[in-house]
Amino acid sequence: MVHQYKLNGYDIVLDTASGSIHLVDDVAYDIIEMYKSRSADEICAAVCEKYPDVTRSDVLECLDDVAELEREHKLFTPDDYEQLAADYKGSSHVIKALCLHVAHTCNLNCSYCFASQGKYHGERAIMSFDVGKRALDFLVENSGDRRNLEVDFFGGEPLMNWQVVKDLVAYARSIEKDAGKNFRFTLTTNGLLIDDDVIEFANRECSNVVLSLDGRKAVHDRYRVDYTGNGSWERIVPKFQKLVEARGGRNYYMRGTFTHANPDFLRDIEAMLDLGFTELSMEPVVSKPTDPSALTAEDLPILKEQYEILAKEMIKRDREGRGFTFYHYMIDLTGGPCIYKRISGCGSGTEYMAVTPWGDLYPCHQFVGDPKYLMGDIWKGVTNTAVRDEFKHCNAYARPECKDCWAKLYCSGGCAANAYHATGSITGVYEYGCELFKKRVECAIMIKVAENQELAAQGIEVPIELGGTCNACADGEACE
DSSP: EEEEEEEEEEEEEHHHHHHHOOEOOOOHHHHHHHTTOOHHHHHHHHHHHOTTOOOOOOOHHHHHHHHHHHHHTTOOOOOOHHHHHHHTTTOOOOOOOEEOEEOOOOOOTTTTTTTTTTTTTOOOEEOOHHHHHHHHHHHHHHTTOOOOOEEEESSSSSSHHHHHHHHHHHHHHHHHHHHHHEEEEEEOOSTOOOOOHHHHHHHEEEEEEEEEESSSHHHHHOOHHHHHHBBBBHHOOOOOHHHHTTTTTTTTEEEEEOOOOOOOOOHHHHHHHHOOOOOEEEEEEOOTTTTTTOTTTHHHHHHHHHHHHHHHHHHHHHHHOOOOOGGGGOOOOOSSSOOOHHTEEEEEETEEEEETOOOOOOOOSSTTGGGGGEETTTTTTEEEEHHHHHHHHHHHOGGGGGGTTTTTTTTOOHHHHHHHHSSTTTTTTHHHHHHHHHHHHHHHHHHHHHHHHHHHHTTTOOOOOOOOOOOOHTOOOOOO
């Protein structure tokens, strides 16, 4: 399958199965578009009529080039990965990451919160050290030969249980050498309780921190308010700036949420840049269609345009030496991820699970509180194996609607939770999310094409082609 599009003056051709990216001129673009459906004579006639300066010989030469790329499996490459998708997760029950819900409570009252202000539609609760300790032991016991283990401190607001977070990190450090493991921690926080102790500890022990900021003060304070209705922007921004500066401006993300109230989210990204933040993420809101914050059909063209403008702005700023990172545009087109990663998705429900304050296991944080997806607990392990099996088969080929989609090897079938909340099935299709994702991928590829062109101008040739298979994943060895 081939996907073609024009963006920012570039004619881009993506070979879906191989991941090869081709930057072509208008003539080659049209030839490739007709290559599979029309004869050589028909293509010659159509192209020569549209481009009077192009000769039949030029067209035939281009057709030969396309045919050579097809033979090299760089264009119109057959998609032979469906059986691989079915076999990959197989019988392996290795777990590599846990999301520890150390606090099912929060000191903010965000109206758009998918977790019902941290309670996850249940009771407020705090994880004890004993439960957290058992969760870490459970991860070690079920991680097989994998060395690097990921642990996310999540909520609610995890800083409301800060001492337990610190104690759990200390415990993990005390066991990792003998266990042959390396723990990598992430902390997600709204920032209200950040102090010097949090900054020092997080910057020493956490490989990443995720800081919740929606951008402009007016946008942020519209939804991210405390229980008295007061906005939080002025209280958290100085703390975020202090933490990021102490962190050396690395290994963090400002995570914003855009809603129906701010489909012009580029202005919020610009606001975060003006505050000195350069590692940025903006996520579409997860909410019921009836919620005032929910994105609408009218928002969709605005959002797509915003993504395109953002991509162009990133190229411009990078050339000016003012570059920044946008999470959804982080895409490696010169190697990997390998095909096993591209077809299998995020690993929720199989390699990755969420742990509640009382030790229950769920496929990920967005399923917490749904009894249908309770998988077991950290003492008995996964007892509801039907859920695990359901997620094993949730991949890029699990949905008939995705069969002919050019983006399936980039989204891996999309987010199971979003599909479930939109359709009632983890193998459903959240069409709105699909539209946004495909636009993000197009923009990310365009940015890489622009970068590649600049390297080429310097005499540096870098092929743009995703990686293929790697025996490491297939053999169950840890991927780093």
